[in-house]
Amino acid sequence: xxxxxxxxRPPMPAPTPAPSALPAGxxxxxAGRPTAAILDQDGITTAALELISNKGYNGLTMxxxxxxxxxxxxxxxxHVASKDDVLLLVEDHLAAMVDVxxxxxxxxxxxxRRWAWSYxxxxxxxxxxxxxxxxxPVANAPKTLAMYEAVxxxxxxxxxxxxxxxxxxxxxxxxxFGAAYDxxxxxxxxxxxxxxxxxxxxxxxxxxxxxxxxxxxxDVAFNLGLEALITGFGALRK
Amino acid sequence: xxxxxxxxRPPMPAPTPAPSALPAGxxxxxAGRPTAAILDQDGITTAALELISNKGYNGLTMxxxxxxxxxxxxxxxxHVASKDDVLLLVEDHLAAMVDVxxxxxxxxxxxxRRWAWSYxxxxxxxxxxxxxxxxxPVANAPKTLAMYEAVxxxxxxxxxxxxxxxxxxxxxxxxxFGAAYDxxxxxxxxxxxxxxxxxxxxxxxxxxxxxxxxxxxxDVAFNLGLEALITGFGALRK
DNA sequence: GTGATAAATGAATGCCATTCATTTATTGGT
DNA sequence: ACCAATAAATGAATGGCATTCATTTATCAC
Numbered sequence: 001x002x003x004x005x006x007x008x009r010p011p012m013p014a015p016t017p018a019p020s021a022l023p024a025g026x027x028x029x030x031a032g033r034p035t036a037a038i039l040d041q042d043g044i045t046t047a048a049l050e051l052i053s054n055k056g057y058n059g060l061t062m063x064x065x066x067x068x069x070x071x072x073x074x075x076x077x078x079h080v081a082s083k084d085d086v087l088l089l090v091e092d093h094l095a096a097m098v099d100v101x102x103x104x105x106x107x108x109x110x111x112x113r114r115w116a117w118s119y120x121x122x123x124x125x126x127x128x129x130x131x132x133x134x135x136x137p138v139a140n141a142p143k144t145l146a147m148y149e150a151v152x153x154x155x156x157x158x159x160x161x162x163x164x165x166x167x168x169x170x171x172x173x174x175x176x177f178g179a180a181y182d183x184x185x186x187x188x189x190x191x192x193x194x195x196x197x198x199x200x201x202x203x204x205x206x207x208x209x210x211x212x213x214x215x216x217x218x219d220v221a222f223n224l225g226l227e228a229l230i231t232g233f234g235a236l237r238k
Numbered sequence: 239x240x241x242x243x244x245x246x247r248p249p250m251p252a253p254t255p256a257p258s259a260l261p262a263g264x265x266x267x268x269a270g271r272p273t274a275a276i277l278d279q280d281g282i283t284t285a286a287l288e289l290i291s292n293k294g295y296n297g298l299t300m301x302x303x304x305x306x307x308x309x310x311x312x313x314x315x316x317h318v319a320s321k322d323d324v325l326l327l328v329e330d331h332l333a334a335m336v337d338v339x340x341x342x343x344x345x346x347x348x349x350x351r352r353w354a355w356s357y358x359x360x361x362x363x364x365x366x367x368x369x370x371x372x373x374x375p376v377a378n379a380p381k382t383l384a385m386y387e388a389v390x391x392x393x394x395x396x397x398x399x400x401x402x403x404x405x406x407x408x409x410x411x412x413x414x415f416g417a418a419y420d421x422x423x424x425x426x427x428x429x430x431x432x433x434x435x436x437x438x439x440x441x442x443x444x445x446x447x448x449x450x451x452x453x454x455x456x457d458v459a460f461n462l463g464l465e466a467l468i469t470g471f472g473a474l475r476k
Numbered sequence: 477g478t479g480a481t482a483a484a485t486g487a488a489t490g491c492c493a494t495t496c497a498t499t500t501a502t503t504g505g506t
Numbered sequence: 507a508c509c510a511a512t513a514a515a516t517g518a519a520t521g522g523c524a525t526t527c528a529t530t531t532a533t534c535a536c
Contacts, residue, residue, distance in 0.1 A: 201390040
């Protein structure tokens with residue numbers, strides 16, 4: 001790890017000191033507005049996603065983001081108000097990747113199933129966004145809003161009583177977000193270790209599930225909960 | 239803002255400089271092991287909870303924690319390995335406050351209902367813990383483990399097939415954690431603002447729910463989802 | 477009694493988001 | 507065609523943060 005970083009950024013100054021924030025080979029940009037704008041929100045979003053994909057959310061710093069865009073960190077603040085703002089851009093990009101295509105073409109239960117699995121899969125790779133999303137007004141996230149619109153229309157067309165649609169979506173979303181965290185949990189999360197004797201029922205149940213040898217226990221739990229929600233909510237339709 | 243801070247902490251040194259890490263009035267402790275230990279995990283947990291209660295999770299820093307305990311920040315590391323370790327202590331303390339008393343005395347569905355509401359209520363005040371909990375092996379959290387034991391026993395006694403117990407609890411927990419975030423969301427989170435016209439179904443559904451004038455819409459959604467899960471899971475019992 | 481260990485201080489370290497003064501280029505109004 | 511306002515960049519701070527380390531002092535086990 002440290003060795004790799006050192007290779008990228010030699011601690012000693014190179015003969016011709018490499019400009020610290022520019023792609024290799026380019027000349028250091030002088031201060032002042034450049035002829036053509038370098039940054040925009042789309043580019044920042046793309047670079048952020050690339051960084052997250054390569055280095056994870058720990059690697060997503062304003063400095064690293066600036067560096068990958070060949071720009072000084074402070075330049076980012078001409079286009080976003082804060083790091084949370086960057087996270088919002090990323091979130092909205094991801095929302096567009098959630099599959100809502102089945103609403104309008106497939107039966108309601110099939111559509112909900114496809115949407116929820118897709119939603120969970122997308123955000124299980126991006127759980128650090130969840131605390132941000134959960135509290136963020138949708139007004140600033142057009143693609144997220146578009147997702148809600150598609151889902152809402154699907155519920156309405158399926159005969160859902162209108163006053164219950166938002167509550168049902170909120171409940172499903174809560175389940176999806178919680179389940180997204182579960183995907184990231186280590187396999188041995190339920191290993192009670194030295195305390196196992198003190199929690200015999202729990203230990204037995206954990207062992208009994210392990211004996212089933214499911215490829216992904218987290219998927220079993222998600223399926224169980226999702227089917228219960230679909231069945232329960234399906235009964236509300238007129 | 240700046241003026242207020244300056245008033246609390248004058249930039250110029252006071253005549254008798256106040257010791258920075260000690261409760262008012264006490265003498266600065268000299269270096270070296272004190273006769274009686276000042277810190278232990280219980281004290282750290284209590285101080286952390288107090289700090290969170292007064293200043294929120296933003297106010298919970300290792301420096302602030304040390305200060306409230308009358309100790310240098312580095313002293314904390316003789317008792318916890320990291321800040322995440324402090325969060326784990328807090329989490330385990332809270333787990334003990336979750337109401338599992340109905341398991342063993344009340345019918346299964348009543349017990350699940352009481353547990354889930356209580357669980358959500360406790361952690362909705364502590365959502366920053368959720369990312370930590372979700373990934374943390376239970377072996378290091380005895381009170382959390384005790385909660386799982388009580389719930390597992392309740393499910394088993396209710397005739398739940400043993401291989402499904404953990405999956406059902408995991409699903410319920412996912413829903414609880416997601417719903418805990420929802421509690422903290424601002425009221426106008428679903429206000430589409432200027433984009434309202436582009437999402438007519440969504441806007442209509444939001445308005446229709448608002449017209450119901452529920453005291454806490456988040457509770458309506460939680461109730462809806464929880465009852466669906468209870469009904470769905472209840473059918474699995476032998 | 478003595479060596480190992482435990483628990484404190486205090487001084488660093490390095491990383492981080494963010495701000496600000498400054499420079500340069502574009503744009504819109506007259 | 508000018509000129510003021512604005513936009514977009516640099517580069518140098520700033521302050522906060524968790525964590526580490528050398529050092530000091532006290533207790534505990536043998």
